[in-house]
Amino acid sequence: MRVLHAVTLHSPSHAFGGPVRVALNLAEGLRERGHEARLLALGEGFPDPWPTSVEGVPAKLFPARRILPLGFSGMTSPALLASAGRLVRDADLVHVHLARDLVTLPVALAALRAGKPLVLQTHGMVDPSGKLLAKVLDAVAVRRLLRGADAVLYLTPHEREGLDAVVGGPLAGAVRLVNGTPAQEGRPAPTGPPRILYSARLQARKRPVDFVDAAPAVLAAHPDAEFVVAGPDEGELAAVRARVSQLGLDGRFTVPGALSTAEVLAELRRAHVYVLPSVDEPFPMSVLEALSVGVPTVVTHSNGLARDIASAGAGRAVTPGPAGVAEAVLALLDPAENAAASRAARELAAGSFSMDAVLDTLLPVYEKALR
Helix, strand or coil, X not given: CEEEEEEEEECCCCCCCHHHHHHHHHHHHHHHCCCEEEEEEEECCCCCCCCCEECCEEEEEEECEEXXXXXXXXXXXXXXXXXXXXXXXXXXXXXXXXXXXXCHHHHHHHHHHHCCCEEEECCCCCCCCCCHHHHHHHHHHHHHHHHHCCEEEECCHHHHHHHHHHHCCCCCCEEECCCCECCCCCCCCCCCCCEEEEECCECXXXXXXXXXXXXXXXXXXXXXXXXXXXXXECCCHHHHHHHHHHCCCCCCEEEEECCCHHHHHHHHHHCCEEEECCCCCCCCHHHHHHHHHCCCEEEECCCCCHHHHHHHCCEEEECCCHHHHHHHHHHHCCHHHHXXXXXXXXXXXXXXXXXXXXXXXHHHHHHHHHC
């Protein structure tokens, strides 16, 4: 089976975050099971010559052009748009990681026009919105695609409710598909000063400043603790740096910027605790990666993985804000607590969020669409 995975943007800094990681994980898993899976996306920030594969997955990347001041939604490529019809015709099935943008919407529409089996996965990116542009895109394309797709994959009941609201009624062909993560080598038992890691986009909703503000309470009990704030900047880097300086903690914080996949895994294997203090996070891949390596994890209650983490004992779910984060980190720095949570994290990732489990759900969806 030839499957085309279309996603908005791939870059060395992983600026588009989780949807690209999901697309790559699914494509890699499909290829391991004998299928042909390819990636289609805009590209940005690559030196010449541009890559023709990403982590072993064949990829067609088109140079991104920013035509509107709307972040990722304002990016497109005339060459991609001109090639979309041919690219979808070359596939047996088209799997679009759908957002309200000028990449995934045109590719999905091209698949619909070509009569190709079409699977949409929205990653929480298509939700009810009062913004004028969202209303226009919903009227022109989004509702048509959601109703016309052979399947629409959603992460959480909350996301499903939002999709129903967008289309104005119960969505046919909706299937719950959780994110998965490939099996990883577990981290060694942590040694040295406590090392606390944040590795995600530096974006307001992800609250990296809460991570910084939790540090003084942790340092009061562990004066040698080290903190890492890694990830591409989406508007919060200046605030993070300013807050670190205001607290006089420049010597305790490392801010390395965007990391490659290998660098993220290396940081996770050094970390005592992983923290993602964001709110309304649907199903973060960074948390799944931390769990797969065996890093006890702190999330807020509105995180889509909060209940799983708390019930498994793989970390802590807390009320948003630095006080809850600090309290949870301190609890998980206890050696016995850390070791138990680390084992639970590995078991949770391998049992509930393995790529085999995800593909066992996805492949019957593909087969039904092909029929």
